[in-house]
Each structure stands twice: as structure tokens, then as C-alpha cells.
Amino acid sequence: MNPRRISKPIQIGDVIVGSGNPIAVQSMAKTDTRDVVSTIAQIRELEACGCEIIRVAVPDAEAAQALLAIKRAINIPLIADIHFDYRLALTAISADVDGLRLNPGNISEPEKIKVLAKAAKEKNIPIRIGVNAGSLPKDSNPEFTVAQQMVETALKQIHLLESFDFDLIKISLKAFDVPTTISAYQDIARKTPYPLHIGITEAGTPRTGIIRSTVGISTLLYLGIGDTIRVSLTAHPREEVIAAYEILKSLNLRSRDPILVSCPSCGRAEVDIIKLAKQTEEQLIKINKPIRVAVMGCVVNGPGEAKDADIGIACGKGKAVLFKKGKKIALIEEKDYLAALMREIKRF
Amino acid sequence: MNPRRISKPIQIGDVIVGSGNPIAVQSMAKTDTRDVVSTIAQIRELEACGCEIIRVAVPDAEAAQALLAIKRAINIPLIADIHFDYRLALTAISADVDGLRLNPGNISEPEKIKVLAKAAKEKNIPIRIGVNAGSLPKDSNPEFTVAQQMVETALKQIHLLESFDFDLIKISLKAFDVPTTISAYQDIARKTPYPLHIGITEAGTPRTGIIRSTVGISTLLYLGIGDTIRVSLTAHPREEVIAAYEILKSLNLRSRDPILVSCPSCGRAEVDIIKLAKQTEEQLIKINKPIRVAVMGCVVNGPGEAKDADIGIACGKGKAVLFKKGKKIALIEEKDYLAALMREIKRF
Numbered sequence: 001m002n003p004r005r006i007s008k009p010i011q012i013g014d015v016i017v018g019s020g021n022p023i024a025v026q027s028m029a030k031t032d033t034r035d036v037v038s039t040i041a042q043i044r045e046l047e048a049c050g051c052e053i054i055r056v057a058v059p060d061a062e063a064a065q066a067l068l069a070i071k072r073a074i075n076i077p078l079i080a081d082i083h084f085d086y087r088l089a090l091t092a093i094s095a096d097v098d099g100l101r102l103n104p105g106n107i108s109e110p111e112k113i114k115v116l117a118k119a120a121k122e123k124n125i126p127i128r129i130g131v132n133a134g135s136l137p138k139d140s141n142p143e144f145t146v147a148q149q150m151v152e153t154a155l156k157q158i159h160l161l162e163s164f165d166f167d168l169i170k171i172s173l174k175a176f177d178v179p180t181t182i183s184a185y186q187d188i189a190r191k192t193p194y195p196l197h198i199g200i201t202e203a204g205t206p207r208t209g210i211i212r213s214t215v216g217i218s219t220l221l222y223l224g225i226g227d228t229i230r231v232s233l234t235a236h237p238r239e240e241v242i243a244a245y246e247i248l249k250s251l252n253l254r255s256r257d258p259i260l261v262s263c264p265s266c267g268r269a270e271v272d273i274i275k276l277a278k279q280t281e282e283q284l285i286k287i288n289k290p291i292r293v294a295v296m297g298c299v300v301n302g303p304g305e306a307k308d309a310d311i312g313i314a315c316g317k318g319k320a321v322l323f324k325k326g327k328k329i330a331l332i333e334e335k336d337y338l339a340a341l342m343r344e345i346k347r348f
Numbered sequence: 349m350n351p352r353r354i355s356k357p358i359q360i361g362d363v364i365v366g367s368g369n370p371i372a373v374q375s376m377a378k379t380d381t382r383d384v385v386s387t388i389a390q391i392r393e394l395e396a397c398g399c400e401i402i403r404v405a406v407p408d409a410e411a412a413q414a415l416l417a418i419k420r421a422i423n424i425p426l427i428a429d430i431h432f433d434y435r436l437a438l439t440a441i442s443a444d445v446d447g448l449r450l451n452p453g454n455i456s457e458p459e460k461i462k463v464l465a466k467a468a469k470e471k472n473i474p475i476r477i478g479v480n481a482g483s484l485p486k487d488s489n490p491e492f493t494v495a496q497q498m499v500e501t502a503l504k505q506i507h508l509l510e511s512f513d514f515d516l517i518k519i520s521l522k523a524f525d526v527p528t529t530i531s532a533y534q535d536i537a538r539k540t541p542y543p544l545h546i547g548i549t550e551a552g553t554p555r556t557g558i559i560r561s562t563v564g565i566s567t568l569l570y571l572g573i574g575d576t577i578r579v580s581l582t583a584h585p586r587e588e589v590i591a592a593y594e595i596l597k598s599l600n601l602r603s604r605d606p607i608l609v610s611c612p613s614c615g616r617a618e619v620d621i622i623k624l625a626k627q628t629e630e631q632l633i634k635i636n637k638p639i640r641v642a643v644m645g646c647v648v649n650g651p652g653e654a655k656d657a658d659i660g661i662a663c664g665k666g667k668a669v670l671f672k673k674g675k676k677i678a679l680i681e682e683k684d685y686l687a688a689l690m691r692e693i694k695r696f
Binding site: 182240273 | 585
């Protein structure tokens with residue numbers, strides 16, 4: 001795995017993004033921002049499942065005016081997502097949001113950026129330059145690839161902000177096409193010191209979108225690129241947060257939950273391993289410690305993997321061996337598999 | 349994306365693996381191999397959803413004897429998965445299976461490998477050296493990392509097979525830990541010319557296992573490594589095949605199905621985009637062409653992405669614009685969104 005790219009840190013509320021800090025997990029509320037009650041409820045639900053930064057859409061003045069009430073009622077940093085109308089960003093700044101996201105595809109006029117840079121700087125509010133392949137500026141160079149156009153668009157806005165002495169900058173360059181997205185991030189990573197918010201845009205429904213997002217995000221992370229991640233799914237944002245942590249866990253970049261190792265089952269298994277793994281997974285949701293649990297169905301890799309886990313079970317015919325830190329601790333009957341496993345996990 | 353590593357091709361039934369051929373999707377039957385009827389039914393179901401190579405567990409003589417009947421009743425190459433008892437591999441060879449998988453962690457004695465190499469060579473049956481971190485040989489060097497032990501184990505078996513003039517070899521080095529797996533494959537890719545079967549072992553239930561498998565497999569593919577893939581999930585093998593194709597599709601390595609681009613929805617959307625995307629996805633399952641469909645909820649990226657798609661819909665308030673190859677073709681009412689979209693998709 002490549003060492004993590006060193007980036008210039010920024011502070012979003014109490015979360016530091018960049019420069020070796022933990023890769024922050026963020027999501028976006030899908031409620032109507034003007035519906036303050038529903039928006040706060042959804043954000044609190046996301047906080048409970050580990051979301052560390054939340055963004056809300058600010059499509060009009062009423063939504064911008066709702067930001068203050070939302071900000072006061074939540075515990076994680078709030079980012080206002082602004083398109084087209086720079087005055088909405090000014091309202092958001094006066095509501096003390098923790099960050100802004102501007103799309104240079106629809107707000108890029110120097111005089112507007114100048115006003116925003118000044119107002120944001122006074123309050124130390126960082127700005128994400130959020131480039132999206134679906135909304136590139138009309139004057140993008142058509143001879144460039146989409147990746148190059150995205151990078152070009154970001155660089156222009158970066159230079160503009162820098163010319164107004166503003167450097168609390170974060171950058172994202174999202175496309176639906178994964179190789180395009182990866183190549184754009186690799187390029188911008190070389191060209192600027194700013195932290196990067198990574199993700200794949202419009203990735204789709206969970207069935208396909210989780211895989212598409214994971215391919216893009218995990219490859220970038222493997223290459224050492226990315227300071228904060230958002231998994232975009234056409235689904236409840238809770239699914240985005242859960243998926244984000246699974247990606248980070250798979251690369252050993254963050255761990256806060258139990259890890260379940262379970263074999264895929266095959267013609268060798270003499271127990272319904274799919275059912276046992278599912279039941280174990282459901283029980284593990286309530287366990288808040290980074291414990292490694294193995295549920296294995298046969299004698300090939302079973303004992304090996306089960307021994308490597310903190311708590312493991314290797315099932316044979318009607319009986320299973322329970323392992324704790326590599327040591328056999330019990331031989332158990334089939335009817336007791338789940339109960340015995342969970343008892344040891346809770347004790348651990 | 350790195351160019352694909354050039355590997356020495358092998359032929360498994362009518363599927364060529366390696367050397368720039370399409371990355372083959374494989375899975376493993378989870379039925380009891382001795383139950384021929386269920387095993388054949390499951391393999392046929394997998395064929396129907398695109399599985400290109402199937403493996404079955406061969407834990408005993410009865411399972412080995414079932415191979416002939418299974419082989420005759422299916423249309424994709426059959427691989428026999430052998431552990432501990434090399435005689436089961438001989439029975440599999442006499443049943444004309446298309447490939448063998450041997451685990452060097454439990455079959456590695458030179459005299460046995462010699463017999464198998466001779467018998468397999470006579471029938472041109474390739475052998476996968478399937479190393480698994482959970483079942484490394486007892487004499488592995490404990491000073492090595494797990495990745496190094498896996499590579500060492502594979503190299504020993506490779507040299508043994510080569511010494512018996514056998515080179516129809518494929519290799520896999522699977523661990524649960526993703527960075528370990530990636531590092532092992534990178535190392536073996538440099539040290540041998542043989543094609544690589546890639547995957548993450550015991551990745552878990554779909555919720556977490558799809559992400560873990562995707563992280564490992566997609567990173568390797570991005571690095572140019574991998575000739576055939578198996579996604580291991582504690583679930584019905586159909587899910588493994590679907591996930592495998594989604595990974596390949598995300599990296600533009602294979603495409604056989606429609607691609608659905610859909611926005612994650614946010615406070616800007618004036619339509620229930622999650623519902624519309626889900627309904628579209630369900631309808632698309634029946635469409636067998638590589639068409640790109642975009643379902644977008646607002647005016648920011650909506651028109652841009654919808655225009656990039658073969659058929660796209662960009663929804664506003666109560667009305668949406670339908671796009672075909674970048675051209676607006678209709679303005680439609682909310683009640684007609686799904687019907688109008690599907691009509692154009694079918695016509696395309």
C-alpha cells in the first residue's frame with residue numbers, strides 16, 4: 001500500500017481533515033433542508049452510526065435560513081452545499097456552518113469568489129471545490145479528457161481563491177466513470193497540497209453503487225490518496241456511512257466494529273454456515289469493540305482462520321471447536337454454536 | 349490503470365484464462381457435491397447469470413464419483429477442489445474435469461504431485477495451486493510475513509510441478525486481510541509467468557464481504573493483476589457472480605448488462621429518486637444490452653449526466669426531460685417517468 005499523501009490540513013468544526021489524520025467519514029442528508037425537523041432527525045441518526053461530517057443541500061434562501069437551526073441541533077460539523085447562487089453561501093457563512101461546498105461548474109466569477117473568500121476567511125470556514133463531471137463549466141477545453149477538464153476546473157478555482165489569500169481549501173473531482181475519477185485525483189494530488197474528499201458520483205443503487213464506489217474509493221486509498229470519503233448511494237444515507245467504514249476497515253485504515261471472517265461455504269460444509277454467519281452478524285451489530293470473529297464451516301481453513309481470530313468457531317459434523325486467541329477452549333454441540341460463540345465474544 | 353500483466357495462458361474447458369483474454373468470472377457450488385441433482389441445478393442457475401467456470405468441493409470418494417454425472421449435465425468448465433487426499437484428484441482426472449485445484453497446504457509430497465502431474469498432463473488438465481492463509485503448510489518459515497509464506501508455498505509447488513515437466517498452472521494466494529493478499533499477488537506476479545486467480549478468502553456475508561472482496565479484487569485489477577476472479581461470499585453463489593461482474597464493469601473491463609447511473613438524492617431533489625432508481629433497476633434486469641441509463645433528480649448534474657447516457661431522465665418539479673444520446677427527446681409528466689424511460693430503453 002502506498003504511504004498516505006501528505007496534505008495541508010484543514011479544520012471542519014472539530015474534525016481535522018488531511019495530514020495523516022484519520023480518514024473522515026461523511027455523508028449528505030437526503031431530506032428537504034427546509035424541513036428542519038426531518039433533517040435534524042436524519043443527521044442525528046447518521047451521527048449514531050458514525051457519520052463524522054454532514055452536508056446538506058442549500059437550493060434556495062429558505063434552505064439557507066434553515067441552516068442555523070440545524071447547526072444548533074446537531075453534534076457533527078455541518079457543510080452547506082451551494083450551487084448557482086453565491087448569496088446562499090453568504091447566508092450559510094452567517095449561520096456559522098463549518099464548511100462550504102461550491103461547484104466551480106456553476107459559481108466561478110472572480111468577483112463572487114472574492115466576496116465568498118473574504119467572508120469565509122473571517123470565520124475560518126473551509127471551502128470544498130467540488131468538481132463534478134456532470135456539471136463542468138461550459139468553457140472547459142473540449143480537447144481535454146474529462147479527467148483533465150476536471151483537474152483544470154479545480155486548478156482555476158484554486159488559483160482564484162489563492163489570489164484572494166484564501167487557502168482553507170479541500171478538493172473533490174467526482175465522475176461516474178471510475179478510471180476517469182482515479183486518474184483525475186492522481187493528477188490533482190501531484191499538483192496541489194490540499195486535502196482531497198474522494199468519492200464516485202451517481203454510483204447508483206446499493207446493489208451496484210456499493211461496488212462502484214468501493215472500486216473507486218479503495219483504489220485511491222490504496223494509492224495513498226484521500227483524506228475524507230463519501231460513498232454516494234441512491235439509498236438512505238445510513239447505508240453510505242456503513243459502506244464507508246467497511247471500505248476503511250478492509251484496508252486496515254479505521255476499525256471501530258467487530259470484524260467477521262466467514263467462509264463462503266461449499267460442498268464440504270456439514271453445517272448451514274450461511275445461516276450461522278448471518279445470525280452472528282446480526283448479534284455483532286450490538287458489540288462495540290474491534291474484535292475479530294471467525295465462523296468457519298470445515299476442516300480445511302477452518303481451524304487456521306478460527307485460530308487467527310480473537311474468537312473463532314470451526315464447525316465439523318454436529319460438533320464444533322471454539323477458539324480464543326488461538327487456543328481451543330471448548331468442544332460444543334450444534335444447537336449451542338451461536339450461544340457459545342456470543343458468550344465468548346461478550347466476555348472477551 | 350496499469351496495463352494488464354501478460355501471463356502464460358491456460359485453457360480450462362473452452363475458456364482461455366490469461367494473456368489478455370477476458371477476465372473470467374467463476375464461482376463455487378455450495379451444494380453437497382454428492383447430491384448430483386441439486387449441484388447440477390445450482391450450476392445451471394449460475395450459468396444463466398453469467399458464471400463462466402464452476403468449482404465443486406470434492407471431500408470424499410463419493411463426491412469424486414459424482415463429478416462425471418455433473419460434468420455431463422452442465423455447459424461451463426468444471427473444476428474439482430481437492431484437499432488432503434491426492435487420490436480424489438486422480439478420480440477427478442478420470443472423470444475428465446476441466447481443471448483441478450490443489451491446496452499445497454495439505455497436498456505437497458513430491459511423489460504424489462508427480463503422479464498427479466503425469467495424469468493431468470495426459471489429459472491437458474490445468475492445476476490451480478490454491479494457497480490459502482488459513483491453511484499454510486506446517487513447515488512455513490515463521491520469520492516470513494503471511495504474504496511471504498503464501499508466495500514461498502506457491503513457488504515450492506510451482507517448482508515441483510515444473511520439475512515433472514508440468515506447466516498448465518494457475519495460482520491463487522488468498523487471505524482475509526486485503527493488504528496481505530494484494531502484496532502476495534504483487535510479489536508472485538513478478539516471480540512467475542502463470543495466470544492468476546484472484547480473490548479474498550472468507551470475506552464474510554454480503555453486507556461486509558462484497559466490500560472486502562471488491563477492495564481486494566479491484567485494487568489488484570487496477571494494478572494490472574488478475575486473469576480470473578472469484579468473489580467469495582457467505583451467501584448464494586449467484587451473489588458472487590453478480591458482484592464479480594459489477595467489479596469488472598466498474599473498471600470498464602467487461603460489460604454485458606445495462607449500466608445505471610443514478611444520483612444519491614439530496615435536499616435538492618423534487619422527486620423520489622430512490623424509488624424511481626429502484627424501479628428502473630428492477631426493470632433493467634430483463635434488458636440484455638450494454639446500454640447506459642441515467643436517472644437524475646435535479647438540475648445540478650442531472651442534465652449533464654443524463655445527456656452523457658444513452659437514455660437519461662433529468663427530473664425537475666413534476667416534470668422531467670428525457671434524453672437520448674445527448675438530445676432532449678421529450679418533456680414528460682411525473683406519472684409517466686418510469687414508463688417513458690423504459691419505452692426508450694427498449695427501443696434503443
